[in-house]
Amino acid sequence: MNxxxxxxxxxxxxxxxxxxxxxxxFVLFAFPWGKEGTDLAQSQGPRAWQxxxxxxxxxxxxxxxxxxxxxxxxxxAVASGHGVGKSALVSMLVAWALCTCPDxxxxxxxxxxxxxxxxxxxEISKWFRLLICSHWFKVHGMSIHSTVPGHAKTWRADAVTWSETNLEAFAGLHNVGRRILLIFDEASGIIDRVWEVAEGALTDEGTEIVWCAFGNPTQPSGRFFECFNRQRHRWSGQQIDSRTVEGTNKVLFEQWAEAYGEDSDFMRVRVKGQFPRSGSMQxxxxxxxxxxxxREVSAIVSDALVIGVDVARYGDDQSVIFFRKxxxxxxxxPILLRKVDTMQLAARVADEAARYGADAVFIDDGGVGGGVVDRCQQMRVRGVRGxxxxxxxxxxNYATNAERYANKRAxxxxxxxxWLKTGGIPDNQNLQTDLAGPWYFFNPRNEIILEKKEDMKKRGLASPDIADALALTFAYPVMNSRFSGGPYGAARPQVQEYDPWG
Incomplete structure (x- = not known):
């Protein structure tokens, strides 16, 4: 260097x-706000809440x-709705912490x-590439470290996963006389034990310690909840309503308010940055x-064999044929199919229904699913219904305390x-994820409504196609029959010859 x-x-x-x-x-100085040709060309600085x-x-x-x-x-601690720029603020904080204090x-x-x-x-990696001093650090995999010789292990940021049986990374978080930055992202989902171990490690005297917890307030309990309640004398807590933040999708939030209700738990968590009234929304x-x-289960021969068919609507989704007896x-x-058109799917459904002697076939007829229903009916598939x-x-259900549902899916x-209290399902990771994924809420009429597929995708979850196909097998009651179908093939009445001496 000259x-x-x-x-x-x-x-x-x-x-x-x-x-x-x-x-x-630092953030105002170190990033190219308003500079043409950069990701920040249209921004003059952090958002007001940031x-x-x-x-x-x-x-x-x-x-x-x-x-x-x-x-x-x-x-x-920051509890916020959707799309306010939490990850961007996390990135700014990591950049400030590393750039302004050696080691x-x-x-x-x-x-x-x-x-x-x-x-x-x-997101952190993207912001580091925008830094005026980006050459001071090397971004590598899930870590960022200093390029100063001899400091790669002492001057760094690491993304650390956790489990209940592996908390060593937090227990060993010490940096006497220097600076420690600890970030919890989507903090509602981090178990209390991780918080406890992390807190016990942040005890070094004379050390600058910054601990930030960000996330949607999904649970009305736990350590993130306590940051705004029992521990609010220690934590500076801020709750951000997405509708007050510049650059967010206000039209979408209005649609959510209409669909779920302005005062629903969905709006409280996803938009208002408020904790839900009920417990877990799973x-x-x-x-x-x-x-x-x-669970070990066995079907009775006379149990009806029901097929549920969830029809894919988007390129990354899959059509699913699910069987339950x-x-x-x-x-x-279950049968999973990608990139098949409605005619191909209808033909496969007809084949499977005939092969196993299905007593009923329930098909999601929303959107393109209507074409599958029409074709199956044309082919005279037994028991088909959209x-x-x-x-x-x-x-x-007129029981006194019966649950009320907002729509057929719920x-x-x-x-x-x-049914899951006594039924048996495949040991399938995707099915497990699908079943656990949807949140539920109550609409203004006090009816249960499930989170929409598109809203699950905004949370980073896949469309629950496999679970929806299983749920379709419960669309309507199906009578048991002496000759119900099953994996042994389509059942047929057995005609016996008359034996006068029998």
Whole structure:
């Protein structure tokens, strides 16, 4: 490096060092806001709520260096709705922490490994490439480390996954006399044990400690919830309504309010940044799913064999044919089909129904599914019937405390949830994920409504095609028969010769 370049590098280091206790000032200086040809060409700086958080953290750190003050951890929690820019703020904080204090240690974790690997850390990597001092660091896989010789292990940020049996990465988080940044992304889903181990590790005296927890407030309990309640005297908590943030999709939020109700738990969690009133919003518990996968069951010969068919609508979805005979939904493996048109799918459904002697075939007839229903009826498939997912719930239950459902899909899933208490399902990871995925809410009429497929995709989940196909087998009651079908082939009455001496 020549003398002039070294002088410029020294000037850059001096300028950045001025922002050691000023995260907002650093972010405004270090990124190319408004510069043509960059990802920030249309932005003049962080969003208003992001500025507030950056300023708040700076205030806490500066207060620790006042005369007679004690340097205390800066604890910041943000509960927000969808699309406000949480990952961008996480990226800004990691950049500030590493660039303004040599030998900083930063650890970032999330509720799940896919969230960390596919969403959080790729966003951090993108922002690091925009830095004015990006050449100071090397982005490698799930880590970022200093390019200064001898500092790769001491000056770095790491994305760390966790499990209940592997918490060593948090227990060993120490950096005496320097700086520690700990980020929890989608913090509602991080178990209390991880919080406890992390808190026990952040005890180094004379160390700048910044601990930030971000996420949708999905659970009205746990440590993230306590940041805004029992522990609010320690944590600076901010709840962000997505509708107040510049650049968010206000039209979509209005559609959600109309579909789920302005004061529904869905709106509270996904838009308002408020915790839900009820407990877990998971409609089918993970425990119930695991029990059904491990339970030994056997169907009765006379149990009706019912087929459910979920028809793919999008390129990344799949059409699924699912079989259930009484309490047994695993004796015939489900069939998964991609990139088949409605005629091909109808032909396959007809073949399978004839092969096994199905007593009923229930097909999702929304969208392109109507074509599959029409073709199966034309081919005289036995017991075929179209089922409108968005149609009215039509199987009334007049019990005093009966659940009420907003539409046919919610009703079928309700029947499925009840059946899982005694039924058996395949040990299939995708089916397990599908069943556990949808959240549920109550609409203004106090009816249960399931989260829409497109809204699940916005949370990073796949469309629950396999589970929807299983749920379709509960669309309507099907009478048992002496000659019901099954995996032994289409059942037929056995004609016996008359024996006068018998």
């Amino acid at each position: 003398a002039q370049a070294q002088t410029l590098e020294d000037q850059l280091a001096d300028e950045i060092s001025r922002y050691c206790l000023d995260p907002l000032g 500025r507030d958080i950056l300023h708040s953290i700076g205030d806490k750190l500066r207060a620790g260096y006042e005369p007679d003050a004690v340097l205390m951890p800066a604890l910041q 900083t240690k930063a650890v970032i974790t999330a509720n799940t490994e896919p969230q960390l690997r596919t969403k959080t850390f790729p 409609f089918i518990s993970s425990e119930a799913i695991t029990d059904a996968m491990t 009484g309490r047994d939904a695993r004796m015939i493996p 089922v409108p997912f968005g149609g009215k719930s039509d199987r009334a 009703e079928m899933w309700g029947s499925l949830r009840e």
